Amino acid sequence: MSTNNRPLSPHLDVYKLPLSALLSILHRGTGAALSVGTIVLVWWLMALAGGEESFQVAQSFMGSILGRLVLFGWSFALFFHMSNGIRHLFWDAGYGFDKQVVEKTSLIVIGFAGSLTILVWIVAFAFGIGE
Amino acid sequence: MSLRSPLGQAKGLGSAKEGLHHWWAQRVTAIALIPLTIWFAFKVAVLSMADYETVLACIGSPWSAALIVSLLIAVFYHAALGMQVIYEDYISHKGARIGAIMGTNLLLFLLAIAAIIAVVRIALGG
Numbered sequence: 001m002s003t004n005n006r007p008l009s010p011h012l013d014v015y016k017l018p019l020s021a022l023l024s025i026l027h028r029g030t031g032a033a034l035s036v037g038t039i040v041l042v043w044w045l046m047a048l049a050g051g052e053e054s055f056q057v058a059q060s061f062m063g064s065i066l067g068r069l070v071l072f073g074w075s076f077a078l079f080f081h082m083s084n085g086i087r088h089l090f091w092d093a094g095y096g097f098d099k100q101v102v103e104k105t106s107l108i109v110i111g112f113a114g115s116l117t118i119l120v121w122i123v124a125f126a127f128g129i130g131e
Numbered sequence: 132m133s134l135r136s137p138l139g140q141a142k143g144l145g146s147a148k149e150g151l152h153h154w155w156a157q158r159v160t161a162i163a164l165i166p167l168t169i170w171f172a173f174k175v176a177v178l179s180m181a182d183y184e185t186v187l188a189c190i191g192s193p194w195s196a197a198l199i200v201s202l203l204i205a206v207f208y209h210a211a212l213g214m215q216v217i218y219e220d221y222i223s224h225k226g227a228r229i230g231a232i233m234g235t236n237l238l239l240f241l242l243a244i245a246a247i248i249a250v251v252r253i254a255l256g257g
Contacts, residue, residue, distance in 0.1 A: 042246040044241050075172065082165060089158065123176040124180075
């Protein structure tokens with residue numbers, strides 16, 4: 001039977017994931033997390049539509065330590081999924097499959113996602129001080 | 132070398148000819164979401180500590196509301212397509228798989244409608 005020649009999956013218990021594999025599963029993980037995380041966005045918009053009182057409740061949660069932690073993770077997940085998604089679009093177009101290129105673009109994805117996350121928080125705090 | 136078993140080939144269990152639409156829609160929404168996401172994330176960052184009236188005016192302006200509704204449609208469509216692929220990969224029981232996909236689609240649809248109504252209400256000053 002030709003099925004004997006099929007490639008085998010790596011044995012995950014004894015196999016050190018390469019960076020590209022880690023980013024691959026993170027792409028799924030962040031995608032699923034962001035799908036759940038849309039609840040935060042919907043809640044914020046509905047609170048704003050509901051009037052000043054409900055908006056203040058939402059804002060005070062977002063401004064709390066727990067709220068900021070959630071939002072920080074949320075924002076990194078978002079920018080990571082976006083950065084890695086852009087890399088996926090290049091792959092879809094047929095570019096960047098070489099092993100060395102994938103190693104390099106993995107680091108670029110992490111750097112890009114991290115930079116955008118930090119930048120958006122700098123903007124948030126800079127405008128907060130200005131108020 | 133074909134990776135399909137002889138039985139699979141014989142049965143002709145191949146494409147149902149509907150995969151491309153799913154794949155393509157995932158990419159179209161992805162591309163739309165790149166500029167929309169960056170714009171919205173930085174808009175929210177700028178508004179993070181602004182007062183109620185300012186946020187209301189900024190989210191509810193015609194262009195802003197139009198872009199946010201576009202963002203919401205793209206986000207929830209993209210999420211539904213993505214979650215479907217995850218379920219298809221990991222849930223082998225057919226009933227559970229279909230149930231998970233259907234349940235998620237209905238939930239995401241409800242969230243999308245709720246968010247869009249909120250934005251429209253803000254934009255119309257209700």
